[in-house]
Amino acid sequence: MSLHQLSLAQLTQGLASKQFSSQELTEHYLARIQRHDDKINSFITVTPELALAQAKAADEQIASGQASALTGIPIAHKDIFCTDGVKTSCGSKMLDNFIAPYESTVTQQCQQAGLVALGKVNMDEFAMGSSNESSFYGPAKNPWNLEHVPGGSSGGSAAAIAAGLAPLATGTDTGGSIRQPAAFCGISGIKPTYGRCSRFGMIAFASSLDQAGPMARSAEDLALLLNAMSGFDEKDSTSLNEPAPDFTAQLNQSLKGLRIGLPKPFFDERLNPTMGDVIAKAKDELEKLGATCVEVDLPHVRLSVQCYYIIAPAEASSNLSRFDGVRYGYRCDNPYDLQDLYFRSRSEGFGDEVKRRILIGTYALSAGFFDAYYVQAQKVRQLIRQDYLAAFEQCDIILGPTTPEPAYKLGEKSGDPVSMYLGDIYTLSANLAGLPAASIPCGFTEGLPVGLQLIAPYKQEAKLLNVAHQYQSVTDWHQQVAPGFEE
């Protein structure tokens, strides 16, 4: 098997036993990026010199016997994380010229764990999108079918892993932005409990929903990367103030007696029927492993889209006010006065989807509508959380599809925001409630991957990864390789 098809454990083993060096491994991936990325446009910035320097340092660490599980393994970072001295665009013209002068906590933790950063990957502009089409750098493409979207907003991360251009990637998930592209590209991804990974240095979209997480081929790899990415950060007031557990610890636990909840609103008329069949088979597989299923109701989850598309834009409209052309980022040419500087810098620097969401958010927060929209949405959000808490009285984990349909064609929905927003119906509620949720590959329909979503109670990422890993121990959907990217 080629280097890029090895699991993380195999790579670590290979590095430890000197079958290959981190520099060789890094060069292998850099060469693949060179060869394949034209097709999928997953990278915005590649940093070969930095990567090779980090790989060299990793090799020295390995030689000195001080390597950790991730030392010397390449990774791609979503271009939403500030990386000191490296362009951090957030997929926007607004930050096309922005060289971050500081390092995000997540990327710093990755660096400390010995990971080798290959570069920064594509994403929807400011993480606002579900198809990667809102990126200023053009959309990344789905390695399984280049005419289809890779999903978003962490589309570059998912596409890069699916194409074997990186074994690991960071992503962020505000409404499904890790899980949906993972599902579309046939890889694994987890959005941890809100607060598990620091948000410091991660460019904010909707602060009360944003959460960073790992993306990889398997649940086992996710667990290893999450160990490095998570933990308390004093720079983030919303960081979980407790040490993160070892997420690999429960991977091999048996699923006997596991109670799986099947929520009614996840199996409604909106679910593509062939997708439904694939999900049902995955459920059967878990039952074979000893789990039992129970139907649960999450009545208010049906309003996730409505709730989310008020709260997220409202927070975003405020979070994106700092992009004003004064201190960094895009500044229009020859502003004739201060207002002109604001209006033109923002109008020229932001793309359509970002502007649309800023407008919705501004409207939702404006004086006449604050109570009717924003406060009402927050109350519905509370009801959604309560639904989950009630459901977890009856089950240990919730299972459903990640998306109602597989990856759609580029351009198919770009003119119709509402229909694109409705594609997020199954992922949004975990963000609204702040719960950990994962997507793992569980089959194909029309030649495109299908994602299985698993949602766990607060802070039970380890349980989530345990279920995912057990499933992956008896299936090989996660090991499928997109045609054209084998070599």
Next chain:
Amino acid sequence: MNWETVIGLEIHAQLKTESKIFSASSTAYGAEPNTQANEVDLALPGVLPVLNKTALEYAVRFGLAIDAEIHHFSAFDRKNYFYPDLPKGYQTSQLFHPTVGKGHIDIELENGETKRIGVTRAHLEEDAGKSVHDAYQGMSGIDLNRAGTPLIEIVSEPDLRSPAEAVAYLRKIYAIVRYLDINDGNLQEGSFRCDINVSIRPQGQEAFGTRTEIKNVNSFRFVEKAAEYEIERQIDVLESGGKITQETRLYDSDKNVTRSMRSKEEANDYRYFPCPDLLPIIIDDNYIESIRAQLPELPDQRKMRFVEELGLSTYDADILTSERELANFFEDVVKAADGETKLSANWVITEVLGLLNKEDKSIADSPVTTQQLGSMIKRIKDNTISSKIAKQVFNAMLDSEDNADTIIEREGLKQVTDSGAIEALVDEVIANNPQQVENYRNADESKRPKMLGFFVGQIMKASKGKANPQQVNELLLKKL
């Protein structure tokens, strides 16, 4: 028509913390532009706020000092608007759940009465940066060193009925934040400033008139003048048949006028909403009581002690307790003067403050030390020197660090109390002025005290002011 004035103040008091409210950069004043603005203060993409413990403590301290309700649950909200000195495009403040709720303070009116003024709320928020006009080729320069400095905004009820009341209220709040040591008191640097809400209504009418808001006034005198001007302006507008526009105005101290602020003309909608980067502040009674236990003596308490225990007049006590440093100075003088309170009060108020006020200086710049002044008052008290000579000693102290005894010794100012020496002087003056003696003796009893002054004057002159006036008087009366 008779108009009644209604004034409410929004006071912005910077909190005297080392670091900013949400970041670890310094709050020190006067650094090179943007050298005290880190990535959080600059609102770089991805940065997050963490609340300064001391800022919260100071806000609670203030709340307790004005007898306010301290909310166990408070939270931060975002006030959204665009301005170059506001790097995030929103100010983090507290609209829905301020830390400090309803409280009150008492102010002294000119007629001696006390009036209670309501404080609606006091909330924590961050200060903005500064714009420097014409920094380069007609452009403005933005310095964000001040951005993120912690503030409490203290909002009064519209209880103030004249500019004088507004100033009395402002001074009282100032005294309180200084006593609490939560504000550095530096008005020139903008550490303590206020917005004045002014409206007028016909005497007897209950409904408020339309108000205007005068922004950012940073001296007591300007608050009074700006309010006075604005009241006159509003009266002129209404009496000439016009209407008051609700607007923000700026006070121009050079011309003593207020003018409409163009930049604030646009109707704004601040779109307040709970800040998702910060969690609710939950404080319990133990926390509140631990802060209460450390509260220093406050202006009103100290004033009462000065009247009741030190025997000062209310008027003197009021002046001496108006600032914590002044009250400390006074008490140190009393200590150095072996407990003499009234003379100490007189000298501090008349001489020390007289000099400082002339030069617009504060007590920290006092030209004499408390030890010097106390040593002198002791010598007045024990008759070593007269009050008149004391003035000479005081003046000598202004240019030296010597205490009173050294100066009295060096300049030979010790009062002559040797009755023999005084008697010799008395005899000499009587002998040299036979005509005046004759006149005195023939004069009506009622006119004599006045005529006696002539002889006293002559004797004091001959003694260079050192003769004990009481002894001189007694001897003169005897000999004449």
Next chain:
Amino acid sequence: MVMLPVLFNAKNAMSIDSNELKQIATLARLGLDEASIPQLTERMNEILAMADQLQDVDVSDIQPMAHPLEFTQRLREDQVNAAIDREKLQTTAQATHEGLYLVPKVID
């Protein structure tokens, strides 16, 4: 007392017109291309119509949820970390002069 001006009338909650859209855009400091306004208004109204379904939910006695976390604000010790590299922080600023960020004239 805090008074919030009302720019929009709640009875029009179901939709906005192009003038309201322009007012919103002004608040958000976004210039709109005149030609794009009709379509953008339509898109906005679709989204708002969807959001209006929230009005049908019975939320009596429900506390608004601002945050997934139920814990409270952590406090930072009042300590200065003086390491500020102004030059580095200003490398991507487009207009500075002697450490100041330059903007067109600010009018009070």
